[in-house]
Amino acid sequence: MKKIFALILGMGLFLTACGTADGTDSGVGMTDPNEDNEELTSEDEDGVADGDQATEINDGPDESGEDPDKPQDRDGQEGTGVTDQDEEWDNDVDDIKREAEGGLRHGVVDFELEIDFQNDQGEWQFDYEVKQDGKKAKVEIDQDQETDREGKLAVEEIEAMIQNIKPTPDLSKEEAFQRVYNHLEIMEEEVLEIELDIDFDDGDTLEVSHHYSK
Numbered sequence: 646m647k648k649i650f651a652l653i654l655g656m657g658l659f660l661t662a663c664g665t666a667d668g669t670d671s672g673v674g675m676t677d678p679n680e681d682n683e684e685l686t687s688e689d690e691d692g693v694a695d696g697d698q699a700t701e702i703n704d705g706p707d708e709s710g711e712d713p714d715k716p717q718d719r720d721g722q723e724g725t726g727v728t729d730q731d732e733e734w735d736n737d738v739d740d741i742k743r744e745a746e747g748g749l750r751h752g753v754v755d756f757e758l759e760i761d762f763q764n765d766q767g768e769w770q771f772d773y774e775v776k777q778d779g780k781k782a783k784v785e786i787d788q789d790q791e792t793d794r795e796g797k798l799a800v801e802e803i804e805a806m807i808q809n810i811k812p813t814p815d816l817s818k819e820e821a822f823q824r825v826y827n828h829l830e831i832m833e834e835e836v837l838e839i840e841l842d843i844d845f846d847d848g849d850t851l852e853v854s855h856h857y858s859k
Contacts, residue, residue, distance in 0.1 A: 751807055751808070751811055751812060751813070751845075752845045752846045752847060753773070753775070753807050753812065753843055753844070753845060753846075754774070754775040754844050754845065754846045755773070755774050755775070755842075755843065755844035756771065756772070756773040756774075756803060756807060756842075756843050756844075757771070757772055757773075757840075757841070757842040757843075758770070758771040758806075758825065758839075758840070758841050758842075759771075759838075759839070759840045760825075760829075760831075760836055760838070760839050761836070761837045761838040761839075762788070762835055762836060762837060763834070763835055763836065763837045763857075763859060764859075766788065766835070767786075767787050767788030767789070768785075768787045768788070769785070769786055769787070769788070769829075770783075770784070770785040770787075771783075771784055771785075771802075771803050771806070772784075772803075773799075773800065773803040773804070773807075775846075780800050781800075782795065782796070782799035782800040782802070782803050783795045783799050784799045784802055784803065806825075806828050806829075809824070809827075809828045810824035810825055810828055811824070812824075812843050812851055813851070814845060814849035814850060814851050816851060818853040818855065821841055821851065821853055822839055822841070822853070822855065825839070825841065833857075836857055837856070837857055837859065838854070838855070838856045838857065839854065839855055840853075840854035841853050841854070
């Protein structure tokens with residue numbers, strides 16, 4: 646009886662040792678790789694997979710009524726703002742040009758100057774006008790031989806005179822004439838009659854004339 650019990654016990658120990666050597670008992674100290682894979686691919690409560698970065702998706706205008714996806718201009722309105730800035734820049738440039746041009750002609754929109762010389766030595770006439778469609782000018786020099794100038798050349802000539810004499814509505818007759826004589830490089834003694842009429846863009850005028858004795 647004792648021999649049979651010892652034999653059974655020995656066979657049990659032998660079978661246990663063989664099972665361990667063959668790796669059939671693999672549950673001790675090891676982790677099933679499928680379990681890790683299941684953890685990586687499982688979804689959380691919000692429906693976003695673990696390890697994935699959530700992407701914010703804009704569904705349209707927010708509570709203020711503005712769409713964050715659309716660029717805003719400097720005034721907060723929809724648009725890139727580039728067009729608005731270009732228009733403002735163009736307007737600023739136009740304003741600068743107008744101011745510079747107004748300074749060049751000192752606000753003069755109409756200029757008429759007539760000079761008759763002593764002893765029938767001739768007559769000079771300068772006409773200049775600023776209109777909505779542009780500037781018009783004409784210079785007539787009737788002395789020894791007649792010389793006329795029109796268009797751009799006449800405009801530049803008369804604007805140079807305006808820039809030099811710097812007319813103002815309150816300019817005295819004597820000062821106005823002296824500035825004209827200095828610019829045209831003529832002497833007062835040469836003049837028989839002179840007349841100067843100027844209209845300014847603000848509605849003011851300068852009208853002076855003088856007839857010298859022979």
